[in-house]
Amino acid sequence: MKLKLRIWRQESSGCKGRMVEYEVDNISENSSFLEMMDLLNEDLVSEGKEAVAFDHDCREGICGSCSLTINGIPHGPQKATTACQLHMRHFDDGQTISIEPWNARPFPVIKDLVVNRSAFDKIIQSGGYISVRAGSAQDANAIPIPKQDADFAMDAAACIGCGACVAACKNASAMLFTSAKVSQLNTLPQGKPEKDRRVLNMVKTMDQAGFGNCTNYGECEAVCPKEISLDMIAKMNRDYAVASVKNFFGTVA
């Protein structure tokens, strides 16, 4: 395949970026999108030009590193697929493809297509855990958990933290990401003792990091490579409402 690429190049966070055009040829339709980028970079490097920087690691859709907006859609046109798992057979020979970084204020560009997503780590640090010291746990089968609850928690826990939900949202809201972790932990009996303070703190951190509000467009769910459902946001809103009332009366555990 022969392709025209329009790629966002930006030297560093302080610099202005711009779209630059490239051409690649002899791309196998069985190669992945990132392998196509590898070949472009190999051409650039052999000419002594600087390679296009992009985040990637596992290349099997689970680490959540890759973060490309392809033709305007985070992770590209294929539903429930990360950019690293997107294959060139889904594009046409001769097509022009635009490639941009996540576009959201809380994720500043570091270079080219690489953005800083450390705000997500901060959200988790503010409550995305169950406090349990190594060695203090009881037997794993001591608390039976109904299968449907365990399955729901797993649906939520499947989030890979890539940030596509934020990139797709016109408000740059991180509600889907935050609610996935809140829903996982608040659903399980082990997570109940910290349920209220968890949701209050995580939402607060999310707001402080500059993520916008949710206005129910559902773009996040549409682009999520792991198909995390909007139900998670509904669950978080419920938990948040209950916790806020308790907070008002000073009864948050």
Add this chain to the structure above:
Amino acid sequence: MKLDSKIPDGPISDKWKNHKFALKLVNPANKRKYNIIVVGSGLAGGSCAASLGELGYNVQCFCYQDSARRAHSIAAQGGINSAKNYQNDGDSAYRLFYDTVKGGDFRSREANVHRLAEVSENIIDQCVAQGVPFAREYGGLLANRSFGGAQVSRTFYARGQTGQQLLLGAYSSLSKQVSVGTVKMYPRTEMLDIVKENGSAVGIITRDLVTGEIKSWAADCVVLATGGYGTVFNLSTNAIGCNVTATFKAYKKGAGFANPCYTQIHPTCIPQEGEHQSKLTLMSESLRNDGRVWVPKFKEDADKHPSEIAEDRRDYYLERKYPSFGNLAPRDISSRSAKEACDDGRGIGTTGLGVYLDFEDAIKRLGESAIRERYGNLFDMYECITGENAYQRPMRIYPAVHYTMGGLWVDYNLMTTIDGCFALGEANFSDHGANRLGASALMQGLSDGYFVSPYTISGYLADNGVKDPDPESDAFKQAESEVKERISTLMSIKGKKSARHFHVQLGKIMWEYCGMARNEKGLKKALDLIPQLREDFYKDLSVPGSSDSLNNELERAGRVADHLEFGELLCRDALERRESCGGHFREEYQTDEGEAQRDDENFAHAAVWEYKGKDQVPARHQEELQFDNVKLAVRSYK
């Protein structure tokens, strides 16, 4: 090089208990005076850093990824073993120990493996308490599945994403410690050297991958949990960023490197398509619970559509050769059998390097929805990559490099031959011998991190007191300047070829001469070719851009430079181990039936390599392995 394994006395089941009591303790009020560096944030590093933080130590944790949550442990699919015996099918810590020693082809250290089996039960308790959503039955209790090399169901799983869920569990504990201030996390930071003073590890040198800043970090001890070296083969199931740099730098500073030739080739990966490929994708071994592996019985059928090949013209070779374990034969044996079938001209797919993994019978027996429930995400992943629907036609699979059993030599305390430098998880060598059983890597990483290293590191610190090394000292300054010099060497070659180009070439040499089957002639050839390639690398490498900003090409060049030396060590170890065992198959040493032939008289030892300087042949030392509990036997899965 002195190899004192420090295995405690006493019966095997009491060793760890007694040792924990014998280890000295650090007073709770004194713990915060100690600084500990943990490199790597995967299952081993993440859980170790979190646990040390919980104890009250000051921990600094480094990873090259943009977040601790992205370490490659995340990609493990199938599950984690534990001797819980929730299935009432005869499991016990002793059986898990026995299976692991046998699975490792009698090349692991008994005492370490027994400890691993003992603490395996605590791991599941810990993870459930953290909120890891393991699969459950309708009664609300935990579900299990079977894995290769075992006849009991002891594997716990979270769909096909067990590694992800366990890592996110460890990451959540780590995040809590970050929030309370006991752990400082440094993502996008790569360790480029280890620093020694008076023979002890006192810190590391890192490069900030965003700003390019080279920096010294001092601590009372250093923990390396930096994973394996599978990417020396270029194409593997590892993440692109996985590398040998941290462990190799430690080797060059005096840490013995044990058994580098023990590499695991995983039997069920998606076959390679072409030159463009950057990695190979694993299909979890758990698929072999319900999938049947076969190739056409006759060469002339190899190009036919699988549905056109009648039942009696199919060779279910694992079921035929290993009737009692069948499709769940261990990884090394399954991989080699696939290679044999393909070498025989019966391989399938466009390259002829593939075999079928067929779910037709399981779908008939259990229904498509049951199969979807168990493996849905794996089938989706397969379709995403190959464009084929595995519910309708069998998967095509082929072996690929997956895991490395070799690693830094460690004693019972997980300390390397450098005083104060510990190695955890895949980065060490101790538990899996010459072959790792499925679902045991996650177990080992978490065992080392949650339940072993917190005790042994405390013991080390109690023995040695607060060292408080100075990051401005000469040792640090010299190490810093060496790191800077190496970087400027790579930047100033200004040749024509990318680091990737050399990585691909190295991978081809390694796979061809040191892959699934090895022989003396081939290994010698590799030892000839690798130095030549290294020479080309230093003549013709191109690293555009600068070293004081984000530069992916520079990162890769540094890693490939280390692989170009390490590959040679791996081949040398393979050459010197004149026997076949586990993942190391030497064609000269096989039985009449083509099975691996061990030589226990001469090779029942761990080979430990000592760096002797640039362009010098490294020295080979031996740790004799004693088998007091498991009888050395021919490993039979028939």
